[in-house]
Amino acid sequence: MNNNNYPTRSPAEYENRVKTIVPLLKNVLEMLGEDVEREGLIKTPERWAKALLDYTKGMEQDPKQHLQVIFKLDEENYPNDAQDMIIVHNIQFTSTCEHHLAPFRGTAHIAYIPNPESKKITGLSKLSRVVELFAKRLQVQERMTQQITKAIDDYLNPAGVIAVTQATHYCMVQRGVEQTSTSTTSTSRRGVFLTKPELEGKFQDYLRIELDNAKF
Numbered sequence: 001m002n003n004n005n006y007p008t009r010s011p012a013e014y015e016n017r018v019k020t021i022v023p024l025l026k027n028v029l030e031m032l033g034e035d036v037e038r039e040g041l042i043k044t045p046e047r048w049a050k051a052l053l054d055y056t057k058g059m060e061q062d063p064k065q066h067l068q069v070i071f072k073l074d075e076e077n078y079p080n081d082a083q084d085m086i087i088v089h090n091i092q093f094t095s096t097c098e099h100h101l102a103p104f105r106g107t108a109h110i111a112y113i114p115n116p117e118s119k120k121i122t123g124l125s126k127l128s129r130v131v132e133l134f135a136k137r138l139q140v141q142e143r144m145t146q147q148i149t150k151a152i153d154d155y156l157n158p159a160g161v162i163a164v165t166q167a168t169h170y171c172m173v174q175r176g177v178e179q180t181s182t183s184t185t186s187t188s189r190r191g192v193f194l195t196k197p198e199l200e201g202k203f204q205d206y207l208r209i210e211l212d213n214a215k216f
């Protein structure tokens, strides 16, 4: 999708989409052998249509809105050779697998090292909003993880950024393909995280400290 092309969904457009989708979903239920007029199902196509639009609302949102630079590190406290990381761990997300339209849910851990020249930083909550935005699309986990680091790279231009996501895929769980405890891990690295593997080791050490602290 073109980054400059994010149509906004007006209330009228939203209603129009719901109206168009409802009869199609009714059809799907009928094809499953259901009686769409029975009490439990009478409003299901409409609920389902609204849920689908909610699961995919990130398709029309630009990550730029969450990645405005809100402040810069000051010169004195941030030497040019600094490699200090800003880490946000355990960002929970629920996304939709594009192959089966089933949910996959899990956590994302992100770290970036501010650019020593521009010293740009964003708010910590903005990183979880970026995860949420990409999760609310039809996705594959690997692509979502790449999109997260690309957006941070594009708008904050850090020295480096890394994201790790771990998720359980319900298309597998529900169909019995895999055990329910199995999770899938994806990683994406940019900038100095590609050239200095020791930084990733540090990142993992920090995540372990966070996990240990979480026990208390």
Ligand SMILES: [Zn+2]
Binding pocket: 097, 098, 099, 100, 101, 102, 169, 171, 172
């Ligand atoms: Zn799937």
